Amino acid sequence: MAATKSVLKLIGVPQSTCTTRLLIVFAEKDLEFSLYQPDLANGEQKRKPHTDKHPFGVIPVLEDGDFRIFESRAIARYLAVKYHDRGSPLVPPVGDTKAWALFEQWASVELSHFDPFASVTYVQKFINPKNGTPSDESAVTTAIKILGQKLDVMDGILNKQAYMGGETFSLVDVFYMPTMNGLFLAGEGHLITSRIHLDDWWKRLTARPSWKKVLDAYTQQK
Amino acid sequence: MAATKSVLKLIGVPQSTCTTRLLIVFAEKDLEFSLYQPDLANGEQKRKPHTDKHPFGVIPVLEDGDFRIFESRAIARYLAVKYHDRGSPLVPPVGDTKAWALFEQWASVELSHFDPFASVTYVQKFINPKNGTPSDESAVTTAIKILGQKLDVMDGILNKQAYMGGETFSLVDVFYMPTMNGLFLAGEGHLITSRIHLDDWWKRLTARPSWKKVLDAYTQQK
Incomplete structure (x- = not known):
């Protein structure tokens, strides 16, 4: 067979x-x-x-x-x-209501408090110039100002827990990774590296074999 | 006892x-x-x-x-x-992986394709004037333009399924309700009422006893 x-x-x-x-x-x-x-x-x-x-x-x-x-x-x-039992667990076990509630809480933080501001920065400062599209400077200024305040809070969260979803690496961290990387591509990586807990967290994420594998695939496609 | x-x-x-x-x-x-x-x-x-x-x-x-x-x-x-077994189910049964995947798909549509544009419209056209805060007209114009395109797609979705999360009323619909109502408060309710399937869906949602109860509470607090 x-x-x-x-x-x-x-x-x-x-x-x-x-x-x-x-x-x-x-x-x-x-x-x-x-x-x-x-x-x-x-x-x-x-x-x-x-x-x-x-x-x-x-x-x-x-x-x-x-x-x-x-x-x-x-x-x-x-x-x-x-595929919960294969590779990294990434999410809590099905049926653990409180663990899932906290997972969803931290997942919502990524999508509501980080992604909108980071995405604007990435698109306006990296994607648009690459495509020859004009950038909205005012939108970038506003986004980066709010993003700085949000990243301060996130730095404080990472002072209390090892990962953005709790004590272990999870899908919440994965949710952040592409747009967080986009901040570096946009020339705004200092927003991360200047904050001690965020910097440490980001170094741990980008040292993962999965990230290196994906980065290789991305580079090959460029 | x-x-x-x-x-x-x-x-x-x-x-x-x-x-x-x-x-x-x-x-x-x-x-x-x-x-x-x-x-x-x-x-x-x-x-x-x-x-x-x-x-x-x-x-x-x-x-x-x-x-x-x-x-x-x-x-x-x-x-x-x-409280799954109490009142309206609102989410799929725990353990139904595919049903949850589709629930999360439609929940993500609300948060990624609707809320950002509807919230800007609501805040800039209703909240800011109420508080005497200046509104960003350019942000409203952009948000309403994108929102119109998104609502066209949502109208098409509601031509194929009865609710925004599938065939039955769910938490996805609940997610939409406050900001959707905000569009009416912002004087932009025509964005809903001018689209046949959205209009019908919104009428069914606002006829629910839960909405009437919440609206009463809101009105009493104003």
Whole structure:
């Protein structure tokens, strides 16, 4: 009997922060998958059949046999739960209501208190210049000002716990990694390195084999 | 023996969209709770002891005996899981991996594709004028333009499923309700009423007893 072939198919591009989020999960879980890269420059993601897979016309999308799901953090949760006992646990055990509540609390901090400001900084200071698109300087100034205040609080959180989701490495940390890296690409890495607990945390995250593996894949695709 | 007293304590104010999100959950579950309202005007939420409860100095926070949790959507998930068999289910059964994956997919759509643009519109067009704070007209124009495109997609989604989380009313719908109502307060309700499926969905949500109960509480507090 032939070995079971992987049925996990990721639709995305390694240069995208949201796709990178899932490449880290695949690496942490040592999962086989195939990657289909839509032609973003030609707007393939904005047309059928892609919009049948993601109504907002963006990436990534995961196909697991005939099960399909979009939104990177939702896909990451799905993979972390389905493959809980493989590689890094990444999420609490199913059924541990309080542990999941705290996981969701810290996950919400990433999406509500960090991502919007970090993403604006990354897009306006790295992506737009690379694409020759004008940047909104006022939006960057506002975002960086708020981001600084948020990072001060995050530094205080990391003074009390080892990781952004609690005492162990988890999906919450993975959620941060691509956009946090984007701050460095945007020339704003000092926002991290100047804060002692954030700097220490970031060094531990980027030393993980999964990050090195994903960074290699990203560099090859550039 | 005396009846068991409720130990659920919510720290928040009914005028806040994030607090309202939880008032709807309490109403859907018919749960008893006490409400502690910090003096926001005097910045009570920005100082200890509140910042020991929420490091970012915002509301709401839930205390369930000696268990404490912040971030409204995380609190809502916690309550919906803990009281799954009481009132409206609101979330899938624990252990149904695919159902949860789709729940998280639609929950992420609310937080990534709707809330940022709707919140800017609500704050700049309703909250700021009420407080005598200048509004950023350019930010509103951009937010409403993107919001229109997002609402077109959401209208298409609601042409295929009855609720924003699938075929049944769920926490995903609850997540939308306070900020969606904020669009009406901001004078932008036409963005909803002009789209047939969104309009129908919004009418069904606002006809729920839970919404009427919360709206009464909100009106009494104004």
